Amino acid sequence: MDAVNPATNERIDTYEDDSPAAVEQALADAADAFESWRGVPLRERQELLASAGEVLRDRTRELATVMTREMGKPITQAESEVEKCAWVCDHYAEFADSYLASDHHPSPPEATVKTRYDPLGPVLAVMPWNYPFWQVFRFAAPSLTAGNVGLLKHASNVPGCAKAIEDVFREAGYPEGAFQSLLIPSDLVDDVLEDERVRAATLTGSGPAGRAVASTAGENLKKTVLELGGSDPFVVLDDADIDAAAETGAWARNMNGGQSCIAAKRFIVHDAVYDEFLDAFLEEVESLAVGDPMDETTEVGPQASQSLLEDLHEQVEASVDAGATVLAGGEPLDGEGAFYPPTVLTDVPEGCPADAEELFGPVASVFRVESEDAAVEKANDTRFGLGASVWTEDRDRGERVASRIDAGCTYVNQLTKSDPRVPFGGVKDSGYGRELSAAGIHEFVNRKTVWIE
Template sequence: MNKPTAAISVNPATGEQLATYPFETAAQLEQALARAATGFATWKRTPLAQRAAAITRLAKALRDDIDRLAGMITAEMGKPITQARGEIEKCAGMCDWYVANGPAMLENEPTAVDNQKAWVEYHPLGPILAVMPWNFPIWQVLRGAVPALLAGNTYVLKHAPSVMGCAYLLGEAFERADLPAGVFEIINVDNDLVSAAIVDDRIAAVTLTGSVRAGAAIGAQAGAALKKCVLELGGSDPFIVLADANLDEAVQAAVIGRFQNSGQVCAAAKRFIVEDAIYDAFTERFVAKTRELIMGDPTDPKTYIGPMARFDLRDELDKQVRRTIEEGATLLMGGEKAPGAGNYYQPTVFANVTSDMTSFREEMFGPVASIIRARDAEHAVELANDSQFGLTATVYAGDPQRALEIGAQLDVGGVFANGYSGSDARVPFGGVKKSGFGRELSHFGVREFCSAKTVWVGRK
């Protein structure tokens, strides 16, 4: 089998090939790493206020070019245009928040040690290699890059081959923000050169958002090179609905959360675990609400579900759906590829899913929802934790305190009580188990790629 020689972007709504980006050579990678290392030597000495000002300029560049950026997201991976514009607005807002709050997170921390003078300083590690996915082609990059850059690191982006148009448009935004050369580098290389970059002495740390398989490979290489890494991997997030929950609110959140971005969200609820007393009512309303969603042209602002981003991933999802049907789940709607040239998959809902079925055990990265019956709250917790993943979880209950008590028992990186999961600059994001390790966003994201240096004066 021939190795690919280029990154190719395809419009998933039409099947039309948009662009071909030949992979760069080892010599070109060397030049990019050299620029990142040289840029780090300058950037780490740049006063924090100036680094923050550059992030402010980046926010402006994003807002000024929102039409092109959102349009490219929609063209390359099929995200409905309203959601694509929301992604850019969210990125710009995150920049604003870090400019306002990030500098305080990097201040020295005084430490009381027997009345002696000591403190902790936060210093950047160096050039960070970021291997990023296609499903949020701008947000995924910037939620890692912005706090790392504010802290004084430089960033080397290896983006998904299917969204290199988004990568280069983002690079233009950085150019308009007038950051020093080498602070934000883009590399378009094959897997062999990614491996070469990981072990290169100039790369200080690695971050990846992607599949469990990719995380295991990248994590192993980074570990062998004794480099820190942050891995944000898959999820099969539980959405627990207790018998006393407000059913209309729970269904609304469940449907919107599951089918956002055509179901291609790591932290989206995928397993809906519902107490027996309200199972039938929840299921009926969930299906009815799902039927109201508009699937179609992603450039139409009314569309909520667009095409899946890649044809091979639609094929894999369809195989998972077929297996789940064979295993005895009840198919309530969908379950088929939509006809036509586009890469659409019908919104699909399964009922009577059990813990031995494919849609329970595996991540369903597309517009597929599985509804699971729980005997009671204790059984719901047991089902929720019966997963190799542990990214986020949602709990709906009439009593908010009860939702929090249930949430405390869940093996996940984030719990959402009476609200569906998501990410926000103000709180950390990341998982446990095979959903990865390390944290992005909040002060955790600023300090994740910093060295915590202890300074102690006149120790006695």
């Protein structure tokens, strides 16, 4: 696997794929580790997770630099990602014991009946490149603390991140085999998932990848959690704080180079404030600093690879050919690196890529609607259902509109985000299952009823 710096398109390192023998050894080690790890007292597992958080904080700049060099995330955003991983470790180090406490049920006087939350075994995690640390830790922190062991198949363009994450757990004191990275191509995922020693799988990624994992897991009767793509609506109603909506919206679309499943992608704006919002939004978008991701003043770095940039630009060109208007950006930047500028499209025709597909880069589609009902209809006019954001000065109205939008999480007067304290996940083509909070740690456990007479 070649690690390529997208800011320069230069190869920075090469990693050898794991051999079939190495994969077999990893599976055997995971199975062996689970038998002892499941018996480690929960309090000790929580203490180890707290240690992992400390390792992350001690190595923040180093780990952030690995991210930035491999996938182009601006260094300040990469540091924030490492800190967020430490936060999720802190969260489960504090709350896992309460999340996993047995639930007691009504029973006859002579009996005690409860539900225990026991681990399942080795869990395969197929993870993406866009948040190469956070996506892994939001799975690993709860799952390992519940007593499972982890096998990470990371995206092939971030092998250094995969190895660094494995090192974090090792340095924190986790036993051998508790968390391992497999450097394998995607076409070997089925073989690993079909192995009887692997008991469940989680995937964050594209719809086709999710369907493939779900199909294989289903054939083998294994639990899955899928967090797939999104085309999140950002609804601006006629009573919104326009300056706040424009400022937050520009950031919600463009942070991490726009490469986020929960980025605001479709801006659905009430006619009464459309022109005002568009002017303010354009000003915010055009003020974002694009450049070297190692420069701490950079806000938008490169796309994660040249091929991803080319795919994005094809979607923009197809949308323009269909009738969309480019008000900002719209062309790759000259020079080295996979740089695409923050882009704003209006007059977006129904069914073109900017309307119907997920644009995984810094391209905002802006739509004009005539009413609240039309805004909700447009927000739901998508096969995706991950996140949404609603902007209004009336909190009751915001909650009412949020309840009508088909999404796994909807924020009022805030950008869509993931937070260790609350469940996260989608509906429709955005997947199923939940991560984070109590819901996340309960995904990969055996909810075992125990009746004691």
